[in-house]
Amino acid sequence: MPKVTGYTPAWLSKPEPGFDLFTATSEDEKHALSLNGKGTSKPGPRRTIAHRGTEVFIAVGKEIRWADLVYLKETWEDKQQAQKGQARGKGKESFQTESRDGNAQGYRTIKTPVADDIRQLVISPTGNYLAILTTHTVHIALLPESSHLTAPDTGPMRLKTYTLGPTTHVTSQSGIASALWHPLGVNGTCLVTVTEEAVVRIWELSTTDRWSFDRPTLTIDLKKLADGTSLDQDFGASVSGINKAFSPDSFEMEVASACFAGKGSGGWSPMTLWIAMREGDVYALCPLLPEKWSPPPTLIPSLTVSIVAKNAAMEDDFDIPESHKLLAQQQLAWFSDLDNQDPVHIESSMGEPPGTVYTRPAKPGKVPRLQGPFELDLAPEESDNELNDLLTDIFVVGEKIDAEQLMYGEEEELEMDDAEQEGLSAGIICLLTSSGRLSICLDLEGVEAQWLPTSKSRYSRFVQDIEIPSLLTFQVMETSRSSEIWEGSWPVFSPDVESRYSFYITNTTSITFVSLVPWVFRLETEMNEGNEGTDFRIELIAKQSSIRERVFTQKMHDTSAPLTASNLISDPDLGYFLLSATSHGPLALSFESPEAEMGLVRRERSPTYDSEPDKPLILCEPRPVYQPPHALAMSSGLTKLREKLGHSKYKRLLNEEVRMSPATLTVFTDVHKLLSEETHRLGSAAAELFRRCQRLQVDLQTQIRRANEVASRVDAITGNDTDDGPAVSANERLEERIQAAQDRQKQLAARIEKMRKQVTKGTNRELTDKEKVWVEEIHNLASKVLKEHEGDAVEDDNVPWRRYEEVEHIKEELLDQVSAEAQMAPSPNIKVPSEVRRVKMAKIKDLLDRESALVEATKNRLERLSMS
Structure with missing residues (x-):
């Protein structure tokens, strides 16, 4: 579900112009709106907010308020920056706001020809038409361009409006x-x-x-x-x-x-x-x-x-x-x-x-x-x-x-x-x-x-x-x-802007988020593939519940201020934004964007882009900003009652002494009824204010405790939690801790490498195909060179070890034959020159040495390969 990061922002709260968008201007209108919520009017859907991009249209009574939320936000931010500049002693030179002084307050009032309170606003897909619905009538208004919002004229606007079906919808x-x-x-x-x-x-x-x-x-x-x-x-x-x-x-x-x-x-x-x-x-x-x-x-x-x-x-x-x-x-x-x-x-x-x-x-x-x-x-x-x-x-x-x-x-x-x-x-x-x-x-x-x-x-x-x-x-x-x-x-229902399989449900006092994503895609896979065990898996999917999470709840003191249908807006300036309202003021919820939840990396910014300042650390979960009860802002009805009595048959009682009479009893009964309602309303509002003050103390203690926990963790990281030894700067302590961590990391890496080598030696794993071919080749070469692998050798008389044995055998036979002939017959008196004899003997020794070296090198290599 989307995570709530903030509630009604300051630029939509009292006394900013954004707050006036959703409230009535006169006491009569406020009283009428309250009556509409108490059940005196016909029950039905309340869709009194429509939007075109970041522009919103809010129906309040019989009129419509038109505003651009981004314009209201930027105006409020400009004002805050100007106030900070003046507080620092920079005066008006710190920030120029003259460009906005001549413009509107960020919204315009649209007068409509309706005869009853507006119940629904439905904007066309292209944003050119606005359907204005009461309980029985429909009017179609042609919407103006956004430039009219920032025009110097701040008076009410009258749009080109057509009555849909003058004889049908009446x-x-x-x-x-x-x-x-x-x-x-x-x-x-x-x-x-x-x-x-x-x-x-x-x-x-x-x-x-x-x-x-x-x-x-x-x-x-x-x-x-x-x-x-x-x-x-x-x-x-x-x-x-x-x-x-x-x-x-x-x-x-x-x-x-x-x-x-x-x-x-x-x-x-x-x-x-x-x-x-x-x-x-x-x-x-x-x-x-x-x-x-x-x-x-x-x-x-x-x-x-x-x-x-x-x-x-x-x-x-x-x-x-x-x-x-x-x-x-x-x-x-x-x-x-x-x-x-x-x-x-x-x-x-x-x-x-x-x-x-x-x-x-x-x-x-x-x-x-x-x-x-x-x-x-x-x-x-x-x-x-x-x-x-x-x-x-x-x-x-x-x-x-x-x-x-x-x-x-x-x-x-x-x-x-x-x-x-x-x-x-x-x-x-x-x-x-x-x-x-x-x-x-x-x-x-x-x-x-x-x-x-x-x-x-x-x-x-x-x-x-x-x-x-x-x-x-x-x-x-x-x-x-x-x-x-x-x-x-x-x-x-209110459709979501992020997924067609999620929506919001707005009731009188609550807003609930519902998502069908946990089972929709899995069910589609099972319906398409149709493999074995599909019935069992579909049964498990049916038992898996959709996501249902309540994102907002207001206390239900009475039904005089029901929530209007939610509107979802996704905009780079506003973020993932939900907007609703009551007859007493707006309600806005800011959600964490889905990209932030999924951990997606943002695209690279241009070199001239000014990065946003880092947001402060959130120590506590966001909660709605406290708004004083509406009853504290309502004026007393005694003045109107007195004016009403001044024009009634009881007006003479206002200037006479109090006497016991049926007329006096009637006046006192009316006054008592009015005062009892007002005192009960004020008492409930005062009690709510007292409970809020108590809750504020608890929240303040919680924030202080969490701030101390964060501070202690920071001190533990920086090393300020110990007072032993000479004073060392924070940078040096951090560098020492970082160096110690790096040394520790190197030691752990060395130990892991050593353990890996030991495990590799003691683990019998299967040989790959290339290794098997290589071993087979070694055995084949050994069978050809070494005599102890004779059983695995191929029957071939040209193998090196057999040729070597044959040479040795011939050598021994020749030596025996020479020695025998030398003993039997006297050696002829043939004189060979010493120089020729030395040359021949040197060649023979050279050939014998090369043959011996080749055989020894081959034996050593085979022994090393066998050991490895």
Whole structure:
């Protein structure tokens, strides 16, 4: 899990401008925000923070605050450096901040035309549009450039805003459950809205066509679609309004949330809309496409491979049900219509490759079949607590893109991110309930495109034969404590920026990190390889839990300040950053970057790069900075109560003596009720302050103790812990210790080398092939030279030792013969000159010496080789 390195920084704390981003400006707004958290408003998701890079948009009441976090941080750092320079006596010359004095405070206020408090902010993929949602209305704002943040004008801004569906999304109609930007929309201009009454609408927005904000291009009533039998039926929403008559579908099909798998997923996932119903059912719409859509480069080829292979496998197989053949033929007809189109090439946003725009295929139809409700295999049993079964949010991770199958037989390599190629080849659906129960399910069968048949189709009777889809419940875990569960709780998901298989869960008072990485990649390996023992290993993987760690918890005094959905930002200036907020102020968490956790080496800096100063040693774990309770900053309501009494029928009592009467009792009762609430609130805040002071003492003692431990360790290293002997400088002591350590190291190295040699001599290890050949060659040479190896010698008369013996034998015979002849016959009186005799004798002795030396050298060499 990510390690928390710091909590809300100083540049987002009071009294800095960054703190004012998240708080109301007037007491009336603060009171309204507090009431919204106490359950007087309708429960639902709170996504009041959206970001575009390091720019954040925060909804506070009916207005939006727009700021750049990097600008706020740098402004605060400049101010701190200027204050340090002035404290050192350098004055204004130490640091120039005049360049920022004429600019804004780092944020702007955006006025909106909404009539109710903003509940959700959803920014488009390209960052050009911002969807502003209340409980029943949707407004689309055109976002300005970042340069407006640092403009000298600090007044409120009014953006170009369009009301989405002025006659559709209104207070008299159904509330808004989710608003999603379609991942396949052209340049991120397609918005999908899902109402609580299960009506899905697709809006293809264009600033040049105002009608695009008034009428959706496609409307689907899921209640009608669930009972549909053919494509010829009308599945549009009723124009007259909401049907007030009783229907079981009004409870079973009340939408809690909806989501797409994302543009980087494979197969049909990018065009599949998942809908989670409040009562626990899960549905899917595939393919849900706008009239004009732009697929990524890998989507069309991957669908081509899948559809063609499926139809080829079903063509001659008579055992396949007719319902499956119907779906395969529908997909083939859909792809044939798509293949016959001539796509339009457009320029995408900056940093993206050029895109292609297709038209939604007209065959088999524009309205897909509603798949579901999915059966949850191995689902947990129903509990007595109703909140355990009420869904609040859904999060889907699509299957990975199979690059090997996609580029099979192709010479070119497909350019894809490593994150898109890694992962699981099955979809993962995560469901979250009001009680904080998280269910992780696997879509092993895979959701594919399905349509209803036409009324004249011969396959219409096979519609009921289609099997009910199912999801395998892989794991169930709790993310909330029993004391944190209440009726208005609405936990939500927040995707992580570091991995598509990790996310954060934000509840009323807590933020929990969940990672599926420990088992995702191992499960994919087992599913692909399919070796012996796979069932046993998959069972072990199923028992291995996902990573679940709570990163933040605030005390639940009341529900007046619930946490908004977390936003994750990864930026070189901010780091790995989590941002959330309450109605009383911001909440920020700084995590250790994954590169630092993995120990990766940073790239080489340029010679002109100024290195950052070393961070101080952390003696204690980081903890949230104490913020005074909100009750201490609230003004008393007695003034407003007195003004209210001054305009009521009891105003005469304010100037008269106190008399016992029903009117006086009524006034005293109202005052007592107000004072009791305020005194209780102040008493709780004072008690919290007292406990914080006590905890501060304990923390201070702990820090002092740890500082002493570090100091003693430093003294032990430097040698300051001993007072014996003459005073020696720290450098000399360090050099002595280093020299002693080096000498000790050399001694240990010598001992290790000596022991290694002894172990090598006493260890019988097998000979290598080269050594065996060398030994064999030595034995062969010894058998040829030495007589004692005669048994191993080859039968050959030309071996050296036999030739040597033969020479010796001939020598002895010649000597005997000469001696015998000398005795038998007198030597002839032949006189040989002495000079000739000496020359001949010298040659003979030389030859004999050379032969003797050669034989002796050969014997010595063989003896040395045998000994070694």
